[in-house]
Amino acid sequence: MSTGPRLFPSSSSSTSSSSSSSAAPTSASSKPGSLGSPFATSSSSTLPSSSSDPSPLAGGTGRPAAAAAAAGFTSSSAAAMQSSPHHPHHHHALQASSASASSYMMSIGGSSSARKKTEGKTLSIKGFKVAPKLPPNYEQETWQKLQAAVRAVHEARPIDSYLEVLYEAVENLCLLGGGATLYERLTAECESHLRLEAEKLSVASEDPVTFLSVVDACWQAHCEQMITIRSIFLHLDRTYVLQNPHVQSLWDVGLIYFRRQVAEVTVTQRRLITGILLLIEQERAGDSVNRSLLKSLLRMFSSLGMYTEAFEPHFLRATHELYAREGAALITTMPVPDYLAHVEARLQAESERIVHYLDIHTRRNLLATVERQLIEQHIRVLIERGFEELCNANRIADLSRFYSLLGRVNGLEPLRVAFAAYIKKRGAALVCDPEKDKNMVQDLLDMKQQLDTLLSQCFGHNDRFQNCMKESFEAFINMRQNKPAELIAKFIDAKLRAGNKEATEEELETVLDRLMILFRYIQGKDVFEAFYKNDLARRLLHNKSASVDSERAMLSKLKQECGGQFTGKLEGMFKDMDLSKAIMVSFNQSKFASQMGDIELSVSVLTQGYWPTNKPTSMNMLRIQQEFQKFYLQKHTGKQLSWDNPRGDCLVRAAFPKGTKELQVSFMQTLVLLALNAGDGVSFPTIKAETNIGKSSLLRLLQSLACGKIRVLNKNPKGRDVNETDTFDFNTDFVNKHYRLKVNQIQMKETAEENADTNEKVNQNRQYQIDAAIVRIMKARKSLAHQLLLSELFNQLKFPMKPADLKKRIESLIDREYLERDEKDQSTYIYLA
Incomplete structure (x- = not known):
């Protein structure tokens, strides 16, 4: 007696070397414990082979193929079959009856060599023997044996017969035309069994988790039982079912009846879905749950075709309600960075649930539900409560998360608008406040650098955000006309001057490139040009440039940005400086230079149209100026020279009683000092007449010499203000540890008036x-x-x-x-x- 179902893999027919090529005739009553065969033929037949079925446990619902991997048999190999324990030398062979022999005998083509042997010969087929008379009640007795086997499978008892014998019985019934009756009896038996299982579930434990385990065990048992039953009734699946398209395969029938009798029962289905949702809710709350159980039950729903209709709507509704409550509760109490991190963690957890036990097709709807309730419903609040604060604090990770999450719900446009508003607000605070003028340009550079970092690291170089930043800069930087352009020009002047704090030319180049970006945003580029030209003139005339290469590099940047017309005059200024050097070489070699004694002179001859113009002055010329003018006009007939004295500077040696000093002063200060050589107590009107300097300018000059930090003159009466009634003389008590002193040069610093x-x-x-x-x-x-x-x-x-x-x-x-x-x-x- 077999201890349980014996399953054999499907294979092609083969002949055992220890048996003859034909099986001995047997009768239905010749073997104890055997259903027997009503027919015996002289040759064995082979079951047609086919591709293997999909695994039932994987949820396959299609019509089974000819042979399951766990349920196939060989029909012609005696060695592949198990003999009866009572007759060890007898081999059962699955044999085709004579009634169907004609269908097998029609395949007579054979090999090519066989066809050659039969050429020219007549092939004759002898008639079959008349089928012997069937034993009484053969069909009923056979079904009873099969029914007992099916019930044994359902009840998890050992089967009294060998599976190959049961398979042969099914084949014989099908060959006798009893396939329809056998199909009806078998499906009714399965339905009856599942009805009993449903009754057991109706009284199962009230505990949700226990109930889920009971249902899962029922489902697993059903799948295993249907595999065994299909292996016994495989011939029925191959013949009767395949020949009748409207008839469901045995596996599909099992799924249909399980769904109808078990899963679709209202109470069972409700308890099942409620239990699954409870476990998922517990997991979302942070508890540990049996994911394998959830996976098995949800695969069952998919196999039964109930996942989308019965489970998913309830699941998505529960998800919607959970995250709607959670979002409403947390959005006002949790800091925005923490809320964003919480949402990201929630989305990650839901994605993992899809991997572990949910159907893959749920992914889109599930994540969309979470995103809608936790992000989309709260975009405005998130932006209002946290975006500006995150930008000010330069929270790169949080802003990246902000951008990523809003991008999932098409929320980038509100974020872009908020980004533009933030830039305008912050920029306007820098540009429109006169108290911040001192550091405005550096603050704008720092702001631009920070926003560039946000754009690249947080906003993925999004073109719309990049354009938005450009438009916002243009908007706020032009809110205050002229001043930003003026300050940018002066900032560049500070960087290009000798003694600037930039360590290397590479660093200076980087700063100039960043300044050019701000320059692009300015609409009043003519204001920038005017101030830049004034500052460039000072640097060139007083030899204050840190690097000629840097000056020309900046000029090249301006030309590339604005064209040659913008930089034409600036380039002319450089040409004038080069030409002036050649002129001075020629002058120093001329007779005019020899008449100047030990005085060194350097003159810059400037083209009037290139350089910034000052108001004409009628100061008295020094003798050295007169000598140079004679030289120049002699060599360049037809030209005129107009002296721009306010831009000149001098190095004057002063012999004080307590030590000789060299004073670095402006040309106009030099005229004042020379006027005092006439004697002590020189009055303001006398100095004015001697120098021919205007009243307001002369007052400032005398104040710088008599009231500044380096007081080379004494004023009588004493005081910080200079009046027209004051008199002046050299400070005979002047003392300073340095030999060369730089006296404050008022004309070199632009005043509000200038x-x-x-x-x-x-x-x-x-x-x-x-x-x-x-x-x-x-x-x-x-x-x-x-x-x-x-x-x-x-x-x-x-x-x-x-x-x-x-x-x-x-x-x-x-x-x-x-x-x-x-x-x-x-x-x-x-x-x-």
């Missing part, structure tokens, strides 16, 4: 450009409406302007008869040739 003068020149130059543009446009168009003319001007002019300013220039041109108004339409202008 800044205003520079801005006034810029505004005047803009008026010229506006007038020229209006005339150019009207000359081409002849007649144009007011609004169209303004639109053309805004397109052509590169500096910021107001419509009111343009209107004033139009009125000025009308007064000067360049334009006139159309008599029929006063808002239209006509060009006058």
Whole structure:
């Protein structure tokens, strides 16, 4: 007696070397414990082979193939079959009955050599013997044996018969045309068994986890039972089921009945889903749960075709409710960085659940539900409560998480808007506050560098964020006209001056590149040009440049950014300096230089159109100036020289009673000191007449010499302010440990008055450009409406302007008869040739 089901792998037919090629005829009653065969033939038949079935435990629901890996048999190999324990030398062979022999005998082609042997011969097929008479009640007795085996499988008892004998019985019933009846009886038996199982589940433990384990055990047992039953009734699956497309395979029938009798029972299904959701909720709360149990049950739902309809809606609804409550509770109580980290952890945990036990198709809906409740519903609050703070604190990791999470719910546009608002707010605070002018440019550079870091490390170089940053910088940096351009020019001047704190040329180059980015945002580039030209003139004339190469590199950057027209005059300034060196070499070799004694002279001959212009001065020239002027005009006939004394400087040797000193002073200070050589107690009017310096300038010069840190003059009466009634003489008690002293050179530091003068020149130059543009446009168009003319001007002019300013220039041109108004339409202008 067998101790349980015996399963044999499917294989092609083979003949045992220890047995003959034909099986001895047997009768139905010749073997104890055997169902026997009503027919015996002289040759064994082979079961048709096919591809293996999908694993039932993996959830396969398709029609089974011809042979399961665990349920196949060989029909022609006696060695592959188990003999009866009562007859050890007898071999059962699965044999085709004579009733079906004709179907097998029709395949007679054979090999090519066999065909050659039969060429020219007549092939005749002898008739089969008439089928013997069947034993009484054969079909009923056979079913009873099969039914007992099925029930033994369901009840987990040993089967009284060998599986190959049961398989042969099924095959014989099918060959006798009893497939339909056998199919109905078998499916009814399975349904009856599952009905009993459902009744057991209805009274199972009330504990949710225990109930889930009971259902899982029932499902696992059902799958194993159906595998064994299919192995016995495999011939039924191969013949009757395949020949009737409307008939379900035995495996599918098992799934259908399990779903109908067990899983779809309202109470069972409700308890099952409730228990699964309870375990998932416990895991979300941080408890440890049996993931293997969850995986098995959810695979069962998938195999039964119930996952999407029965489980997933409940699961997503529970997820929605959980995270809706959680999001509403945490968004107002938890700091934004902590909340974002919590959301990221939640999404990661849900992704792991998909890997461990949820169906892969749930991924999209599940993550979308979590994202909607924890992120999308709270975008505005997250941005308002935390974005600006994170940017100010430069929280790279938190901002990266912010960007990543909002990107999952199409929330980057609100974040971009917030980023733009943050830049404008922070930038306006730097630009519009005059108290911050001193550090404005450095603060802007630091701000730009930080925002670039955020853009690259947090926002993934997003083009929209990059454009947003550019537009925001342009917006706030031009809120205050002219001043940012002026301060950027002065900042560059400080970097290019000798003695700047930049350690290497490479570092200086990097700073200049960063400054050029700020320069691009400025609309009033003509203001920058005016101040940059003034500062460049000082550096060149007083030899204060840190590096000529750096100066030319900066000039190249400006040319690349704004074109040759912008830098033409600046390049001319460098040419003048080179030409002046050649002129001085020629002068020092001339007779004029020999008449100057031990005085060294260096003159820079400047082209008036290239350099910043100062107000004309009528100071008295020194003799050395007169000698150079004679030399220059003699060599360059037809040219004129106009001395720009305020820009000159001198090194004067002063013989004080307590020691000789060298004083580094301006040219105008030098004139004042020379005027005092006439004697002591020189009055203000006398000095003014001797030097021909203007009153306000002379007051400042005397104050720098008599009231500054280095007081080389005495003022009578004493005090910090200089008046026209004061008298001056040399300070005979002057003492200083240094030999060479630099006296404060007022003219080398721009005053508020000089800044205003520079801005006034810029505004005047803009008026010229506006007038020229209006005339150019009207000359081409002849007649144009007011609004169209303004639109053309805004397109052509590169500096910021107001419509009111343009209107004033139009009125000025009308007064000067360049334009006139159309008599029929006063808002239209006509060009006058």
